[in-house]
Amino acid sequence: MFQRKICGITSVQDAQAMIAAGADALGLNFYPQSKRFLSAEIAPDVRQAIPSEVAAVGLFVNADVVDVAAVAKKLSLDWVQLHGDEPPEYLARLRQLGAPPILKAFRCGPDWKVEIAQFLSRCGDLGCRPAAILIDGFQASAYGGTGKTADWNALVDWPQWLNCECLVLAGGLTPDNVSAAIAQVRPTAVDTASGVESEPGRKDLQLAASYCANVKIAMGE
Template identity: 70%
Template sequence: MFKRKICGITTVEDATAMIAAGADALGLNFYRQSKRYLNAGIAADVREAISADAAVVGLFVNADVVDVVATAKRLALDWIQLHGDESPDYLARLRHLGAPPVLKAFRCGPDWRKEMIEFLSRCSARDCSPAAVLVDGFQQDAYGGTGHPADWKSLADWSQWLTIEHLVLAGGLTPGNVAAAIAAVQPSAVDTASGVEIEPGKKDSSLATRFCANATAAMGM
């Protein structure tokens, strides 16, 4: 399981720089409405620039299952991150088609914890549970990448009720607050996009280096 994920990589230069900064996972965003959408024309070049010891995560939002699997195979993705309203049946279809491990995102909106538990229970019954979950901040009509923090307090006891082994914490994480977030939640990994950017889709090497160093220290690695 990766520990320090930086999402929204849009250029070869940023892919190389984020690995050098200490990220052990990079997210490629294939949601066309996102400001961090990765153009299909350069996706292969970006993928090739990522070293073999870093995980490559493809982010999708309510995309066609066949297209997701095709993209995953074409780019040799290590993970599929689902950030939309995908159902347990959707995960079952991915499993049937031989997709990589799934990272399912949930936003801390109204009744999010109950909805997550019910969702995972239904997945378990279908034998299609995600390999990990990601908890993000909530903003109406937005599928992540908003910079809004998740509810750390409500996640403090996640290991006692979550049926999934790994929880990735996202939502407004920056070099300045990632250590506090890790101390409060004790997640399996942390994920940032806007927290290490100059502008959406353009990363800052200095911020990324500080983010990764602070996360590593807080995790006791």
């Protein structure tokens, strides 16, 4: 399992820079409405720039399940991140189609803990539990990448109520606050996009290096 994921890679240059900065997972965003959308024309070159020791994570939002499986296979993705409103049956179908491990994202919106519990219960019934859960900040008009922080206080006891072994904490994480977030939540991994950017879709090497260094220290490496 990775620890330091940086999402929203839009170029080969940014992929190489984020790897040099210390990221051990890179997110490739295939949601067309995102400012960090990675086109099908550029995606193969970006994927080729990611070495085997760094996880390549494809992010999708309410995409056609067959298309997701096809992209995952074509690009040899290590993870599929579902960041939309995909139901448990969607995960079951992805598994049938031979997709890689699934990272299911949830936002800290109204009744989010109940939503997660019901979702995972249904996944258990279908035999399609996600390999990891990602918790993001909430903004009603967006599916992520907003810079809004998640509810750290509500996640302090996540091992007791989140019926999943791996928690990825996202939402507004920066070099300045990631150490405090890890100290409070103790997640399995952390994920950022806007927190290490000079502008949406453009990564900043110095910010990313500082971020990854702080994560390593906070995680006890």
